[in-house]
Amino acid sequence: MGETVEQQLAAWVKQQLSQEQAVTLQALSGDAGFRRYFRVSNSQPPLMAVYAPPTTENSELYLAVSQMLASGSVRVPQVQAVDLQRGFLLVEDCGDQLLLSALNPDSVDAFYHQAMDMLVALQAVAVPEGALPHYDGQRLWDEMALFPTWFVQGLLDQPWGRNEQTLLDECFDWLVVSALEQPQALVHRDFHARNLMLHSHSQPAGELVTIDFQDAVTGPITYDLVSLLRDCYIRWQPAQVEKWALAYRKKLIQKGRQAGVSDQQFIQWFDLMGLQRHIKVLGIFARLFLRDGKAGYLHDLPLVLHYTLTV
CATH class of the missing domain: 3.30.200.20 (Phosphorylase Kinase; domain 1)
Known part of the structure; x- marks a missing residue:
């Protein structure tokens, strides 16, 4: 053998x-x-x-x-x-402590500013032409198409007709336009508190490390930010989330980066990018349960649905 x-x-x-x-x-x-x-x-x-x-x-x-x-x-x-x-x-080996386990109302502000500083550096990385896929309109659309197939029809067992599809097509078009009009940079694509670690063996301990970046693309500057601040596994108050998002815009401007013509435009990009991501995630979490038997993701659906309904 x-x-x-x-x-x-x-x-x-x-x-x-x-x-x-x-x-x-x-x-x-x-x-x-x-x-x-x-x-x-x-x-x-x-x-x-x-x-x-x-x-x-x-x-x-x-x-x-x-x-x-x-x-x-x-x-x-x-x-x-x-x-x-x-x-x-x-x-x-960076240890076992995910950032998620260290977050609480007292610690989150410092940790998120640390994570946003990492994201500023990540978005400044030069990507050689052709080295990474582009987060283009077709890719964004295909991700959202998981929602009616796996969440609405598969998980909820609800009928899906031509009228519903037409309405959703218009929504998807709107979200794609918003995503593509943003400045483009390297996108981790899953930048959240389960994919950030506090290094157990670093000197000093607790250095922030990012993992699970193999699906990186080039795409909208708000994608990773909304992944972090509207995390599918933990929720913070909307006013605080907006404050962090605008603090990130300020960090970009201080580095001489493009970050929209106003706070209002940046927040609109951020909100609509989050809607695109969470529509996709509803489909992915439903598929993970129905196809792959991973029932744990069902517990995370209410928060993702909340994000989707409140934009």
Whole structure:
């Protein structure tokens, strides 16, 4: 009987570390699609081994985005070694603390300003022509099309006729126009408190690190901002969210970036970008439950629906 993928990965890690003793991998739970993560025991510095099946995961793009972000002083897990053919990666272990678990009314303002400073740096990263897909009108539309298919018809089992589709088409057109008229920059595409970590092993501890950026594109400047401030997993008061959004606009202006002609225009971009994202997320969360059996996302639907109905 041949070796399992985990055994092959452990042997590869041992080879990369040039050590004689066997390597022990501790499997980590998580919702990372087809990727599997393992903590490497007793490694110095702390490391994680990753199996990203080449048939489903684009590790080459992950590495390219990682290098782009690091070149722009955006803190990401450092990659120590890689075998693209087998889908093996050896990366820095940043610990277990997601930003989400550290957020409370007393801490959130400081943490969000820290995250927004990271986002300012991320959006300043130069993207070589053709290196990343564009968040174009077709991509934005296709994402929103998940909503009637998976949420309305699939999850709610509601009829969907021509009149409803016509009305939704007009709404989608409006949202796409708003997104495309914004200044364009690198977009993480899932920039929120579950994809930001407080580094457990940094000196000093608590350095902010972003993860799960392999789906990055170039697109609207408010996309990642609304992902952070109208997070699908935690809610803050609308007045505070608007205050943060305008503080971010001020950060952009201070860096000489384009950020709309007025606060009103920027907030409109922000609101409509959030509506596009949350319409998409309603479809994605419904699909994760119906197709993939991930019922946990149903608990997050009420907040996403709230965001969608209150714009």
